[in-house]
Amino acid sequence: MVEPVRQAAPDDHKHRAQSDLGGGKDIGFFGGITLLTNSITGPGLVTIPLLFQQAGWVSPLLCMIIIAGISCLAAIMLCSAMEKVPGNERFKGRVEFSAVAKEFLPIWAYRVTIFLLILSLLAVFISSVVVSAQTVDIAIIAVFKKTFALELWPSFGFTYATMSPGAGNSPFGSDYVISLGFIIVLIITIPMGLFNLEDNIIVQKGAFVLLLVIFAEWFVACFTLGLDVSRVPAFLNDQTNVLGSIIFNYAFITTVPSWCNERRPDVPIKKSIWISVATATVFYAAIGFVGGFAFTFGDNQDLLIVIDENTRGRSILHPLSQVCVYLFPIIAFQSSIPVFSIIIKYNLIQNEICTKHTATWWAVIFPWVISIGFYAGAGVIEVINWTSLCINGIINFVIPMLLYIISRKRKRINRIITKRRRHDSLTLYSDDERDAESSDDELLKDDYIADDYKFKVMPNSRFLRPTCIAITSIVVVTILSVAVIVINVVETIKLPH
Numbered sequence: 001m002v003e004p005v006r007q008a009a010p011d012d013h014k015h016r017a018q019s020d021l022g023g024g025k026d027i028g029f030f031g032g033i034t035l036l037t038n039s040i041t042g043p044g045l046v047t048i049p050l051l052f053q054q055a056g057w058v059s060p061l062l063c064m065i066i067i068a069g070i071s072c073l074a075a076i077m078l079c080s081a082m083e084k085v086p087g088n089e090r091f092k093g094r095v096e097f098s099a100v101a102k103e104f105l106p107i108w109a110y111r112v113t114i115f116l117l118i119l120s121l122l123a124v125f126i127s128s129v130v131v132s133a134q135t136v137d138i139a140i141i142a143v144f145k146k147t148f149a150l151e152l153w154p155s156f157g158f159t160y161a162t163m164s165p166g167a168g169n170s171p172f173g174s175d176y177v178i179s180l181g182f183i184i185v186l187i188i189t190i191p192m193g194l195f196n197l198e199d200n201i202i203v204q205k206g207a208f209v210l211l212l213v214i215f216a217e218w219f220v221a222c223f224t225l226g227l228d229v230s231r232v233p234a235f236l237n238d239q240t241n242v243l244g245s246i247i248f249n250y251a252f253i254t255t256v257p258s259w260c261n262e263r264r265p266d267v268p269i270k271k272s273i274w275i276s277v278a279t280a281t282v283f284y285a286a287i288g289f290v291g292g293f294a295f296t297f298g299d300n301q302d303l304l305i306v307i308d309e310n311t312r313g314r315s316i317l318h319p320l321s322q323v324c325v326y327l328f329p330i331i332a333f334q335s336s337i338p339v340f341s342i343i344i345k346y347n348l349i350q351n352e353i354c355t356k357h358t359a360t361w362w363a364v365i366f367p368w369v370i371s372i373g374f375y376a377g378a379g380v381i382e383v384i385n386w387t388s389l390c391i392n393g394i395i396n397f398v399i400p401m402l403l404y405i406i407s408r409k410r411k412r413i414n415r416i417i418t419k420r421r422r423h424d425s426l427t428l429y430s431d432d433e434r435d436a437e438s439s440d441d442e443l444l445k446d447d448y449i450a451d452d453y454k455f456k457v458m459p460n461s462r463f464l465r466p467t468c469i470a471i472t473s474i475v476v477v478t479i480l481s482v483a484v485i486v487i488n489v490v491e492t493i494k495l496p497h
Contacts, residue, residue: 023196027263029272031201034208035259036276038335039252041211041283042128044245045332046302048284049291051245056236057292061285063246068281070473071250074397075273076457077404077470078253079260083455084407090455091265097257098347101399104406114351116395117254118344122367123391124251125340128333129185129371135304136181137161137171139326142308149177152372174376182375186368189334193341193364198262200338207335214324214331215283218303221311221321222294232292240491243484244386249284250277251392253400258343269455304328341367386488393481401470404457408467 027035051060078100079091085103087093095103101113140147141162151159153176161171172179192200260269287303295306304325311321344363348354354362457466 023198023262025262025264026198027201027259027267029264029267031205032259032263032267032272033276033279034204035197035201035339036252036255036272037279038204038207038211038332039255039339040250040277040280041332042124042249042336044249045284045287046304046328047245048249048288049295049303049306050297050301051241052232052288052292053297054236054238055242056234057232057289058234059239059242060246060288063242064281064284066476067243067246067250068277070397070477071253072273072277073457073469073473074400075253075256076270077466078256078400079269080455080457081400081403081407082257082260084410091260094261094350095257096261096343096347096350097254098351100257100403100407102351104403104410113395113399114347114353116391116399117347120251120391120395121254121340121344122370124248125337125367126371126374128337128340129182129189129368130374132185132329132333132337133179133182133371133375134170135326135329136184137179138181140180141171142322142326147171147180149179149182152176152178170376172376176372176376178372179375182372185330185334185337188330189337190364190368192338193345194360195338195342196262197258197339197342197346200342203335203338207331210327210331214328215287217320217324218287218307219290221307221317222290224314224317225294225310227290227293229293231296232289240484240487243480244488247393247396247481250280251396253396255339255343258339258346390485393477397477398474401474405467405470 048060078097081100081104082088082095083091085093085095085100088095097117098110098114101110105113137147146160146162148158148160149172151157151172155175159172159175159177163171170177170179192203256273263269263272291303291306295303295310297306307321308325311318341364344367345356345359348359348362349356353359458464458469
């Protein structure tokens, strides 16, 4: 009589946590496409033309295709693992990324996973905030000739800047400041992080449409200035940032569970993911080729800076380009910043790590405090490269596929146990029952025979097994990430010399 009483309190607490979590299942097909595409086309987009000029176009394009395919599979496999969590059959419940890890991983692995998840989201959050704030400050300098800030260190007091820096650099140099651009971005973004994901879809739709307009203007500017294909050869020697930058760009899988929980039941999961990734890949490739053909990039320059510099003196083109250059971070980055806050908040609440109000503090307010320290200098570049190499590959590719593999094994084992218990309760076995019991071992070997869920990663095939593909992808991502980390460490050691 005591056991049910002990279990009731956690269940009640869980129901209270669930009532504080998220919105309804109202995100439509187009809304989901815009959300996922916006999550992929983030801070790394404006550096792709420089990457093409440094490494040649073959290796970045090849990496895009490979990582895009792996990211699609990882996202779909994570959704499959979500559905296998008890109570979430056919996605009728609500299960966040960390809840899937809690269900299928040992407690220590679950704790590592949620730590890496939060750290990964914080890294993308910080990079988006820094790039947005720096660009807004540069826009203020362009219009009003100076921008202002509250200096925190090395001195304390109000200051101003009049010079536009290079990409990834603060107008205030290495001083730690709270700039006017930072405050503007904060005021625009924080309110959106207080709402649910479905409430932000209207923002995602508007941002997506405006991004299309901005891309169109950029292409017009590039073709007007002229293209020189010799600027982007097929192969070059500097491959240092290729994999790190591209992995960072496609690290959207942590967004997928929250979207899947709030999408309408009639919205196709796999189709939405494939279309979103394909759209973003076309954007990346087109920007890489056209931007690389049109401009010559200097050190620490990105597409925003070179467009602004090269269109000067053109009466109509320059004002339009300036508007698009300054709008891009506001639209592209700030539409994603609230999403990261919402996902962090959802995961903290569902796992009962903290209350809704405390989770709001850690997810919505605290990341802005950290971002102040990264605003100075070119710290965002290091955040993008090293975090993507060390963390994003694990949390966005390895762990989702690992959860998928474990969830399938768990399902098969549970079916075997249930069937054998049923057989043990019978005094007589028919021939059919003996045949069924003798086939239990096949459940552990076959990727499809135990899968009675509606959602499947891929069609049944004797030659392409999802589990084998997942294991292969894990090995490939791990080897490539380790190799590039070693290359970056070697390059960093050589730098002072």
